[in-house]
Amino acid sequence: MIQVKGLTKYYGEHAAIHDLNFDIDRGQVIGFLGLNGAGKTTTLKILGCVLLPTAGEVTVDGIDIARDPHAVRRRIGFLPDTPPVYGEMTVGRYLKFAAELRGVSAADAPGAVAEAEEKTSTREVHDQLISSLSHGYRQRVGVAQALVHKPKLLILDEPTSGLDPVQIVEMRSTIRALRGEHTILLSSHILSEISQTCDRLLVIQRGEIVAQGSEQDLATQLGGGGTIEVEVVGPAQRAIEVVTTVTGIGACRVLRETDGSALISLEGSPDLRPKVARALVGNGIDLLRIDRGAARLESIFLKLTSKDGPQ
């Protein structure tokens, strides 16, 4: 769907992005992960045909963005970091305007608007002024304008930015519902967002892709292999003795030990959870909880974006 080769963008002397190379297949949900100022927005703006690159080649659906930007623009829906909505318009009028601007005929526009409102749960605010909507609704209207013309590629720049926890969950389910129908490229610096919504991650730091792949691939590339958290009844020492006999489990760390139970972090792939559980229960240790390490993605992200780059 997208091929990026040697993409570079300079702002004066400063290289916002440098020699980016990546491919995105049709139907995938890709997470663009990076700290503020890493070059995420610049990259997305170039893919969204808002900015022109200094060097490099980008093709969307086989079309070069420099040669035929209009053909590319018809195939993409772009939500920038601030939703581009006109406060003085009603949601319905605004979406109709966005649809017609992207080439939907006046006759087909009402149908396209209704469909976009359905997908983003904005039907109930169809006749409301956008200025009277909450931030969460505005963000959803922003997503609706991006998909109203049924684009093949959706580019969402920080779609959960500024939303409260409930709105984040709603936005996440909206994006999940769009999976399959569109190829989706979304950026975020909220790590849990990326891990729960995306098939593949592209980690960008100081304008360069420092890693790409699934969460598991990244963990493996960094040699961490992930962590598992287990909570057991009884002393931690006994549980550690048992789990270290499982092949693939590395160092163990006691996170918390109280009178009756212990919480232990084990270095090892989350795929080993069934073996760990069997070993513990087989040795007569009662298992209260077993899960993948909560801080796993955070630790990957910190390793990748640390000052010295990937370790």
Place this chain on the structure above:
Amino acid sequence: MNATFLIARRELGSYFRTLTGYIIAAILLLVDGLLFNIFALGGGEKLSAEVIGQFFFYTSGLTVIASIFLSMRLLAEERQTGTLVLLTSSPVHDVEIVLGKFLSALFFLALVLAASVYMPLLVLVNGKVSAGHLLAGYLGLLLIGGASLAIGTFGSAIARTQVLAVIFSASITLAMVVCWMLSKVTERPLSDVFVALAFHGKHFPPFQSGTVHLRDVIYYLMVTYVALFSATRVLESRRWK
């Protein structure tokens, strides 16, 4: 062209849905009415043509000022609020964005100017009004207003905020108005250059007195074209920044 129409229609709607357009229209008509009452109708007996000429003189100045304020928001506000991305990420040429914005402001200005027509018609109470004089005067107002709006569109394209857009557009317009005064204190060939550039003193008075010269029409159309062309170029160059 369809995109130009869509953008113009939305923009015109926003003049009616927000206070800005109403405030500018109300101030223009109020001040115009006061000036007409004090200077054109007052000060002893005058010929009807003289009264109408004075009306067009005051209205032209107010039209230029109103045009700068009407156009300040066209692109600068969209950039400030982040809505310009909706247009620049759509399959729309930059020239269509600029034209759509300009035409909406021109249409709104035309409506406001149409609302001022009662003033010269008041002359009918005690005098005679030539339809030709009125048509020539209003054509002049539309042309000078259009040129000012185009300069304002350029200012709005180049400035980051609406306030800066007003300052920038007003400076350009004022410099072009001052050219007429500079032509009086300089010698040829420099004075000829100033005369050619003069925004009001040289090119508007014929309209004021009911005469339409092709050279004046071409002058205002050229200013409009150059300003809109420059605004388009500025918008295109933003894609590199």
